[in-house]
Amino acid sequence: MLADTTGSWTPVALSADLPAGTVNPARIATESIALWRSDSGRVAASADRCPHRGMRLSHGFVRGEAISCIYHGWSYAQAGNCLRIPAHPGLVPPETIRVVTHAVEEADGVIWVAFGTPASIPPKLDGFVPLRSLTILAMTAQIEAAAGAVANSEGLIESGTIRLLLSTQHEGETLVHVLVKDDADVATRITASRTAENLRRTAEDLQGKGSVQ
Amino acid sequence: MTMQAMIDEWYPVGLISQLDAGGRRTALMGEPILVASDIDGKAKVTGGNGRILPVRLRYGHVWSSLGDPKNELFPIPEADQPGRRFVDVGVVRVRCSPLRAVENFLDIAHFPFVHTDILGAEPHTEVQNYKVEIREDVDEVWATQVKFYQPQAAKSASGGITTEYMYRVPAPTCSVLYKTCPPRPSEWDVITLFVQPLAEDICDVWPWMALFDDETSLTDLIHFQQTIFLQDRSILENQIPRLLPLDPGMEIPTRADLTSIAYRRWLKRHNYTYGAQLVAQ
Numbered sequence: 001m002l003a004d005t006t007g008s009w010t011p012v013a014l015s016a017d018l019p020a021g022t023v024n025p026a027r028i029a030t031e032s033i034a035l036w037r038s039d040s041g042r043v044a045a046s047a048d049r050c051p052h053r054g055m056r057l058s059h060g061f062v063r064g065e066a067i068s069c070i071y072h073g074w075s076y077a078q079a080g081n082c083l084r085i086p087a088h089p090g091l092v093p094p095e096t097i098r099v100v101t102h103a104v105e106e107a108d109g110v111i112w113v114a115f116g117t118p119a120s121i122p123p124k125l126d127g128f129v130p131l132r133s134l135t136i137l138a139m140t141a142q143i144e145a146a147a148g149a150v151a152n153s154e155g156l157i158e159s160g161t162i163r164l165l166l167s168t169q170h171e172g173e174t175l176v177h178v179l180v181k182d183d184a185d186v187a188t189r190i191t192a193s194r195t196a197e198n199l200r201r202t203a204e205d206l207q208g209k210g211s212v213q
Numbered sequence: 214m215t216m217q218a219m220i221d222e223w224y225p226v227g228l229i230s231q232l233d234a235g236g237r238r239t240a241l242m243g244e245p246i247l248v249a250s251d252i253d254g255k256a257k258v259t260g261g262n263g264r265i266l267p268v269r270l271r272y273g274h275v276w277s278s279l280g281d282p283k284n285e286l287f288p289i290p291e292a293d294q295p296g297r298r299f300v301d302v303g304v305v306r307v308r309c310s311p312l313r314a315v316e317n318f319l320d321i322a323h324f325p326f327v328h329t330d331i332l333g334a335e336p337h338t339e340v341q342n343y344k345v346e347i348r349e350d351v352d353e354v355w356a357t358q359v360k361f362y363q364p365q366a367a368k369s370a371s372g373g374i375t376t377e378y379m380y381r382v383p384a385p386t387c388s389v390l391y392k393t394c395p396p397r398p399s400e401w402d403v404i405t406l407f408v409q410p411l412a413e414d415i416c417d418v419w420p421w422m423a424l425f426d427d428e429t430s431l432t433d434l435i436h437f438q439q440t441i442f443l444q445d446r447s448i449l450e451n452q453i454p455r456l457l458p459l460d461p462g463m464e465i466p467t468r469a470d471l472t473s474i475a476y477r478r479w480l481k482r483h484n485y486t487y488g489a490q491l492v493a494q
Contacts, residue, residue, distance in 0.1 A: 051465050054452040071448050072469075073326045073338060086338035087322040087469035097465055 007116025025058035138207035146202035220280035287383035310488035337362035340469035
């Protein structure tokens, strides 16, 4: 996570895991968000709560360029303004009905969401591309110990031939995006995936030991 | 949390048909209770410290209270009407406030999205104006002239019809719904939602029905209602916050939510706040 005085970028998901017309839950810092991609391919992030009756928007559905709440179908634009209230089809929703939104950047196959107002752009991956994501039930310290390397200020760990991009979740979980060189062949990619799984086991073992001490 | 006002109310704690000597261990507003039949076969509800709690047997269910109910259990006249079929639907446990479960039951605008192609379907999403009042003489919330287009309103309905509804809230965690009866247009089907507050954020929902339907098998009737309530559960367990917010700034109602607005106002007026969140957090 790259932090500066005004905000930070969180790598919330890989582009490949969010096809057009879908929504997923994600997290930035302590907050749940709804991450969605419109039919035309634009990514947006909003608070994971419809202001009408508090339903999680990440359970909703995407149609065209809007996300709709699954409870009553209220739909919202990428900017967060309410577009439609199906119970009152003739009503133009007032500007005051809106969901909180967050800035999104998508680059090199990674979706970044801003917490606050970052002054900079998300970090570059420098010749690496995402392979897969996995959730590890361990904190950064245990993952660093398992990888034998320390995360830099951008939350990136260099471990042998792979790079790990970390995003702290909640309750001792960390979302880890595994990166490989952009010219890696299939065999190298398979090896990298297994390396990441071994690293997960090691980090979770360390976490388990830590909790009983 | 204030338990005081709600502690003297009646709550469902089990089915009469499932009473046995071994008993059912459950909870009421955080207190472990035992619902059993005694040596004479009579229903007996025992509180956490061994004290005997008041009991009523009505509408297919055993009712009890941790406090000292000042009022008798609310009447449902249709429960004594000849020709009706009484259906114990069973229980659905939901991780939500008991008040949120009732509010969802009072809502029709979610039908096309949550009960798609059963109780509603796009593009028939409009909620027409209806009437809501708090009837002071009986101290109940009533919504009448509620109309909605439904693809399959009941197990006994074939094809889409515009269904008319009336809703009653006679107790803080109970609601009675009167609904167009497809085989007998002059009568109303009665579907109730009896909610047992296990704690402020978890409840057992006991639907019960009094219908004019001699055709549908009991299994199909129960299955139909179970499907509906399981669809509702996927919503109720994902609302934030889990407690019902009574702070008006926390959620945004529209005209379609007039029943919910009246229900929240009535809860506030009576200090029925077990399962409610009073201040935004």
